[in-house]
Amino acid sequence: MSGTEALRIEHLSISFGGLKAVDDLSLTIYDREIFGLIGPNGAGKTTVFNCVTQFYRPDTGNVHFRVDAERLHRHGHKAAGAEEIDLVGRPVHTIIRYGLVRTFQNVEVVPELSVLDNVLVGGHIDFKATMAEQMLRLPRARREEKEYRAKAHEVLAFLGIDHLAGRPAGGQPYGVLKTVEMARTLMAEPRLIILDEPAAGLNDSETENLAETIRKIRDRYGCTVLLVEHDMRLVMGVCERICAISFGKFLALGTPAEIQANPLVQEAYLGAPGE
Amino acid sequence: MTELDTRAVDAPAPPRRAAATLRNMPRNPYLQYALFGAALCVLPLLASAGVLKASTLSTLAFVLIFSIAAMGLNLLLGYAGLISLGTAGFMGLGAYLAAYVQDDIGLGFWVALLAALVIPTFLGIIVGIVSLRVRSIYLAIASLFVSEILLKTFEQVEWFTGGTAGKQSAYPVIFGIQTTRGSMFVVCAVALALVMMLTHNVVHGQMGRALHAMRSSEVAAKAMGVNVLKYKLVAFSVATAYAGLAGALYLFFLKSSYPSTWGLFLSLNVIAMVVVGGLRSIFGTVAGAFVIFAVPELVLKKLPVIGDISGVPYIFSGVLIVLVIMFFPHGLKGLVDLVVGPIRRARSNKEVTGA
Numbered sequence A: 001m002s003g004t005e006a007l008r009i010e011h012l013s014i015s016f017g018g019l020k021a022v023d024d025l026s027l028t029i030y031d032r033e034i035f036g037l038i039g040p041n042g043a044g045k046t047t048v049f050n051c052v053t054q055f056y057r058p059d060t061g062n063v064h065f066r067v068d069a070e071r072l073h074r075h076g077h078k079a080a081g082a083e084e085i086d087l088v089g090r091p092v093h094t095i096i097r098y099g100l101v102r103t104f105q106n107v108e109v110v111p112e113l114s115v116l117d118n119v120l121v122g123g124h125i126d127f128k129a130t131m132a133e134q135m136l137r138l139p140r141a142r143r144e145e146k147e148y149r150a151k152a153h154e155v156l157a158f159l160g161i162d163h164l165a166g167r168p169a170g171g172q173p174y175g176v177l178k179t180v181e182m183a184r185t186l187m188a189e190p191r192l193i194i195l196d197e198p199a200a201g202l203n204d205s206e207t208e209n210l211a212e213t214i215r216k217i218r219d220r221y222g223c224t225v226l227l228v229e230h231d232m233r234l235v236m237g238v239c240e241r242i243c244a245i246s247f248g249k250f251l252a253l254g255t256p257a258e259i260q261a262n263p264l265v266q267e268a269y270l271g272a273p274g275e
Numbered sequence B: 001m002t003e004l005d006t007r008a009v010d011a012p013a014p015p016r017r018a019a020a021t022l023r024n025m026p027r028n029p030y031l032q033y034a035l036f037g038a039a040l041c042v043l044p045l046l047a048s049a050g051v052l053k054a055s056t057l058s059t060l061a062f063v064l065i066f067s068i069a070a071m072g073l074n075l076l077l078g079y080a081g082l083i084s085l086g087t088a089g090f091m092g093l094g095a096y097l098a099a100y101v102q103d104d105i106g107l108g109f110w111v112a113l114l115a116a117l118v119i120p121t122f123l124g125i126i127v128g129i130v131s132l133r134v135r136s137i138y139l140a141i142a143s144l145f146v147s148e149i150l151l152k153t154f155e156q157v158e159w160f161t162g163g164t165a166g167k168q169s170a171y172p173v174i175f176g177i178q179t180t181r182g183s184m185f186v187v188c189a190v191a192l193a194l195v196m197m198l199t200h201n202v203v204h205g206q207m208g209r210a211l212h213a214m215r216s217s218e219v220a221a222k223a224m225g226v227n228v229l230k231y232k233l234v235a236f237s238v239a240t241a242y243a244g245l246a247g248a249l250y251l252f253f254l255k256s257s258y259p260s261t262w263g264l265f266l267s268l269n270v271i272a273m274v275v276v277g278g279l280r281s282i283f284g285t286v287a288g289a290f291v292i293f294a295v296p297e298l299v300l301k302k303l304p305v306i307g308d309i310s311g312v313p314y315i316f317s318g319v320l321i322v323l324v325i326m327f328f329p330h331g332l333k334g335l336v337d338l339v340v341g342p343i344r345r346a347r348s349n350k351e352v353t354g355a
Helices: A045-052 A069-074 A092-098 A115-121 A131-135 A139-158 A174-187 A204-221 A232-238 A256-261 A263-270 B002-010 B016-023 B029-048 B054-079 B087-105 B109-132 B137-156 B181-203 B206-216 B218-223 B228-254 B264-277 B282-302 B312-327 B331-354
Strands: A005-016 A019-030 A034-038 A060-067 A083-086 A100-102 A192-196 A224-228 A241-246 A249-254
Touching: A005 A045, A005 A224, A019 A045, A019 A060, A019 A224, A019 A249, A034 A045, A034 A204, A034 A232, A045 A060, A045 A192, A045 A224, A060 A069, A069 A092, A092 A100, A092 B218, A115 A139, A115 A174, A115 B206, A131 A139, A131 B181, A131 B206, A139 A174, A174 A204, A204 A224, A204 A232, A224 A232, A232 A256, A241 A256, A241 A263, A249 A256, A249 A263, A256 A263, B029 B054, B029 B181, B029 B282, B054 B087, B054 B181, B054 B206, B054 B228, B054 B264, B054 B282, B087 B109, B087 B137, B087 B228, B087 B264, B109 B137, B109 B228, B137 B264, B181 B206, B181 B228, B181 B282, B206 B218, B206 B228, B218 B228, B264 B282, B264 B312, B264 B331, B282 B312, B282 B331
Parallel strands: A034 A224, A034 A241, A100 A192, A192 A224
Antiparallel strands: A005 A019, A005 A060, A060 A083, A241 A249
């Protein structure tokens, strides 16, 4: 694998009450790659993910993320060119500004808001109008609202659910809510999308469509996708490279075929041979 | 599937939106608030014509004033999911500040109004910063303490509040016009209509969505870049600003203020107005204020046996809160939706299929 690095995790460790949830994990994900992180239940997949997005503060290690200058500038940082930043220690709500967006295992949409408004939540950081401007509906606030509304419709159309834009999110089928969450991440024009078990709760044909959607998103938005997943069909079907972990430790890294053939991975999933 | 999607990408934004905007013109919310305010302005005329009793006009004025405070609490409780038990304290502070600046210092209506807005808000921000950093529930506790401290202050600091004997004031002069009871009612109606419009703007834009996201899931809101502490503070400071404004209007309308008004009962009553009216409903809040404040005053106290029981309003709001939470969790607004909802849904379905 070649290309520029998108995310580099170095010697990441975190423990909860003496239990090492992630133990000295290092891995590199390249630009525009669809990368899978797999492991049996309790392997620490979601913990890795939470350490990357700073929901947890890792005990040791770094998470380097490559940000383009234009984006840094847009959010008020001074930067000469593309820059690599260490995410560790940054407040959770600032992470999205660098172009790193996540979804949630149990979809987190606001049931009281419409589908469109839920997608607009993803554009939160792009609004520049001050509170006073919003309260008085001054021109800038109105213009921004209109502009991002159109953008949200575009994203919904891209994912094929624009006809539901005006419907309340509460009461929509699970598959639609997952798509809404995906649309919300796209509003932020992500560099890296982290999907937390996107196939959980989907049926076979929905999972099939999801794989298609993930590829489509990568091609259209030119972003990197990190998938934390249980569903082997999805991972093997869509990922270009996969990293397997077990008990918080690195197990194997390779193409889907290599991972499937790896005896260590088989052992972790099915138990030691001969047992 | 793929074919269908590509077509969707190429399709422009739905063209029926422009047409829908036109059709919705009578439903324009700003127009609704303005018409509501204008309709209220007729009431003083009815009073001077003798159709409406002067005491009834006063009761309705207090409904408008409490609606303003309740609107702030609705933003806090309904959107941010936070609770304040100190609305009365901030209202009282607004009232005494207005009296002090207008009558004791003599700076006039506008400066008095500004003081009643800014100083309680500033105090609110400090209370919010201290308590919200820890956990949301501490805001309720901290605001209750501050409100009780303010209440003691109102009783003790006589140069500022007149102590338990009360503070007397006068109808203000606005734009060179000496107001009266009737014109102060109009001022309250205009203020309420403006507050409704401002609240509408707050909840229907980026801020409102951020508050929604935060209430629904703080974790998800953070992942979307919402600075949760900042938005909690914003909601609370808007609520205190509205409370300060309501306090000032209360003073200007009644021309006096007594510490006993600004106790915990009022704070709880404001919460009752929001819950009974319906969370996240602007007109519902006004309806809630009417039910909680005006119904005991205009109806219950005049009933033969019930009216003689002391503390009828207390019992009334208590029982109502329990009933609403048990049977109508969406309050009066939910009740209206129950009736109007099916009609509106049928109409919008027709629009969708007809387009």
